[in-house]
Structures are given as C-alpha cells and as structure tokens.
Amino acid sequence: MKYCQDCGAQLKGRADKKFCDDYCRCHYNNEINRNRDQDFKKINSILKKNAGILEKLIQQGIKTSTVHLLSGAGFNFNFFTHQLQEQNGEISIYCYNYGYLKINEEQLMIKQVTHSLSSK
Numbered sequence: 701m702k703y704c705q706d707c708g709a710q711l712k713g714r715a716d717k718k719f720c721d722d723y724c725r726c727h728y729n730n731e732i733n734r735n736r737d738q739d740f741k742k743i744n745s746i747l748k749k750n751a752g753i754l755e756k757l758i759q760q761g762i763k764t765s766t767v768h769l770l771s772g773a774g775f776n777f778n779f780f781t782h783q784l785q786e787q788n789g790e791i792s793i794y795c796y797n798y799g800y801l802k803i804n805e806e807q808l809m810i811k812q813v814t815h816s817l818s819s820k
C-alpha cells in the first residue's frame with residue numbers, strides 16, 4: 701500500500717506514483733522549498749551576526765581579539781563563508797568580507813577584505 705507524500709491519502713494506479721495529483725506534488729515541493737529557505741535564512745543570520753561582530757571591532761580600530769571574547773559577543777565559530785590563504789600560507793576564515801586568522805589557540809587577528817571577490 702502506498703500513500704501520497706503530501707496529504708497521506710492512499711494512492712491508486714501506477715506503482716511509482718508518489719502524489720495524488722499535481723496539486724499535492726506542488727504543495728509538497730513548496731513546503732520543501734519553504735523549509736530550505738528558512739534554513740538558509742537561519743544560517744545567513746548567524747553569518748551576518750559573525751560578520752557584524754568583526755565589523756564592529758574593525759570600526760573601533762581593534763585588530764586582535766580572542767576566541768573567548770568573540771564567543772562572549774555571540775560569535776559562532778562553526779559558521780563561515782569561505783577561507784583565504786594569506787601570503788605566508790596561513791588560512792584566514794571569513795564571514796563575508798570580515799574574518800580572522802588564528803595566531804594561536806586563543807588569539808585571533810581580525811581581517812577585512814574589500815573587493816577581493818569581484819571578478820575584475
């Protein structure tokens with residue numbers, strides 16, 4: 701016995717059928733997209749918060765910080781947008797155009813890039 705993936709009604713007809721009709725198929729796919737968009741938004745807001753914390757430090761002229769201080773301000777180290785290799789080979793972690801380079805386990809150098817991602 702097979703059931704519609706959207707409304708749960710029992711399905712009749714072809715064995716590979718997953719939905720009652722186009723309405724159920726559309727509704728189901730819209731739900732998936734909505735959930736996906738919500739997940740994107742959640743991650744985006746974490747990334748924006750991270751970037752905002754680093755932006756504030758840079759605006760205050762602060763160039764170094766600590767894992768402890770950033771965590772305290774709400775920085776989430778699990779989320780970042782990309783990594784950039786420095787000239788000396790070290791890897792900086794970025795949230796949009798604000799990032800940090802780990803000096804050691806606790807100390808961080810705050811980084812900012814401008815226009816580095818534009819194609820020309």
Ligand SMILES: [Zn+2]
Pocket residue numbers: 704705706707708709719720721724
């Ligand atoms: Zn259905």
